[in-house]
Amino acid sequence: MSRSLNKAMLIGNVGQDPEVRSTTNGGRVATFSLATSRTWNGPSGDRQEKTEWHRCVVWNAGRGQGAEKGMGLADVVEKYVKKGDKLYVEGPIEYRQWQDKENQTRYTTEIRVRELVMLSSRGGSDFDGEAPPARASRPAAAKSGAGQSGGEFEDFPAALQDEDDDLPF
Secondary structure, X not given: OOOOOOXXXXXXXXXXOOEEEEOOOOOEEEEEEEEEEEEEEOOOOOEEEEEEEEEEEEEOOOHHHOOOOOOOHHHHHHHHOOOOOEEEEEEOEEEEXXXXXXXXXXXXXXXXXXXXXXXXXXXXXXXXXXXXXXXXXXXXXXXXXXXXXXXXXXXXXXXXXXXXXXXXX
């Protein structure tokens, strides 16, 4: 059986404060841009840098989708993530297209964040006396449209946790 994997893992800085919206079914979605940079020495020995910008989308489950009480990942982003923060994000890459108001076809590439680790240290009281979660991920019921069969690895949680496999190495 052949499997495929669509997973992006990024460490970068948040470009602007996240934008958080509510959906009609009661779900919440947060979007933010994440900058990753690389540097190298050019042919003449001068230092060069290139920055890539990634659109990140973080969802909470809607009321009718098995949402659990408590804070979802979009809520964590809204409460704790700010412009300039260093984050580790992980999730699949998604490509979408739509028609704009002028009937032009638009395209976007997004990272659908399923796991988030805050790497910035905060010395102030930005968290109203609460410590921010260092690592946050979606509960099983809130992962990307629970109930949809997308052939993703979350469909087989026991396979990922099984340490007793028959691999020859």
